[in-house]
Amino acid sequence: MPTTDSYADIRRRTRDICAKFPNAYWRALDLEREYPYEFVTALTESKLLASLIPREYGGLGWTLTEASIVMEEINRSGGHSAACHAQMYTMSALLNHGSQEQMSAYLPGIANGTIRLQAFSITEDAGSDTTRIVSTAEKVGDEYVINGKKTWTSRIDQSDLLFALVRTSPRNEKEKTKGLTLFLIDLRQVRVEQPDALEVTKVRTMFNYATNQVTYKRLRVPASAVVGEVGEGFRYVLDGWNAERILLSAEAIGDGYWFIDKATEYAKEREVFGRAIGTNQGVQFPIAEAYMKIRAADLMRYKAADLFSAGEKCGAEANMAKLLSGDASWESANVCLNTFGGYGFVAEYDVERKFRETRMYQVAPINNNLVKSFVATKVLGLPRSY
Incomplete structure (x- = not known):
């Protein structure tokens, strides 16, 4: 299992790249719904998008746990991993079920960026x-x-x-x-x-x-x-689905931390009635509650990722991580928007952009109601509802 130091290095490497693409970059792309080619190219050249590709094919040979940290840090920086996360979770189907010819033909090119x-x-x-x-x-x-x-x-x-x-x-x-x-x-x-x-x-x-x-x-x-x-083929995509749920859980966690950081900073600086609004418990408590839920969901994300990386069954944990992290990020988004008040709807503050982005985790990559059905029937043994 990776050490805390290796996690810190992954976070630093990812943050260094993300720092070159600040909120203004993503805000400009959002206006026209443009694809972030420059950002994806930088990630590819850094090898971070080849996290899950084995070293013998030119990748980093990391576990899903480590790869999830890359996704988290992208979203925590204010970016949006949806532009590139598929290259991560599609690896499961190719690595676990692809032929030697397919892996030899494609993996080296995917790792070095000549194949997308x-x-x-x-x-x-x-x-x-x-x-x-x-x-x-x-x-x-x-x-x-x-x-x-x-x-x-x-x-x-x-x-x-x-x-x-x-x-x-x-x-x-x-x-x-x-x-x-x-x-x-x-x-x-x-x-x-x-x-x-x-x-x-x-x-x-x-x-x-x-x-x-x-x-x-x-x-x-x-x-x-x-x-x-x-x-x-259905059985093969299941591997990818569990990886997808875990990686997108990490993205939601990254969003949640971004919202908490923004709300906390703003609550310290914004003064109304002669004092910082963060002085008021009505502002403090929602931020603190949202933060605790993000931290709790983060634990399930790591549990699911570690099980997947160890080759153990993780369907329940992957689904629960997806639901818990998505709910926590959505609560953090609402708390952040409430903290900013009217300014939260102004594009230059980036809250409304991230607010729209993090709403997705309620319905994708799987609807939360299906997650509840999965847990009810597969974990608790209740009768199937569909």
Whole structure:
């Protein structure tokens, strides 16, 4: 397990990069919902985005615990990890289930920044009911032909590779998770050889998530693009989902600390009725309560990350970390906005921008109600509700 000193070094390395991209940088991008290319490039060159890639492929060979600290520090600096977090959690599917040929072909380039992997294409109109995916891949000779539509595929324009989960056999009510296959698609070849096979429609969202709707129109991919076994893709993305929940928990924790830091600083400086507003317990107590909830959620984040890093089951802890950290960051956001009062709605203070960003953790990467259902049925043994 990493030492406290190694954590401190990771935090310092991340903060040094983030310091070059202050709040004004993110504020300017937010106006036009622009992608932070310069920031992602700096992170890539620092190797921090290659945290989970083994050293033999040019990465840092870190654990998820250490990688989560990078995500936390980005958000705590005032930045937004959504621009690059997918490159972290997609590693699980590739490292655990990819072929040696796939890893050798792609991991060194991802580590050194010549290959970008930020796009994961899963969600359809069925939403969280992933077993009802209807996009298909049909085997034709040595290729698969993919057809269908995905409602949320982020950063496809910023990626060279794309993970796509599609159906290769009809849905079976007795084995609902079977029949889905995970493909690792080289977009560089697609853009040259099949430019009309992907229809990408940008989706403007409440904050910059660089997301899109993607329609697959007889996209041909080689059989070598299959990750693991045909029909077992659902099981493979579960690894990525647990990593995703933990990494985004760390992001929410980073947001929470950012809000607490901003609220505390402002409460010390802002004077009304002849004294600092932080003198009033009505201002103090909400900040203190929110801070304690962030600290408590942080413990679950580390527990989940440590279990994942040790190769142990962590589904319950990953889900609980996601819910607790998301709730804590949202409370911190509201406390911060209340502390700033009217100024909290003014763009130059950055509170309203981060307020919009941290709201996402209530519904993504999994809705909080589904987390509660998971804990109720999988942990407590209550009857299934869906």
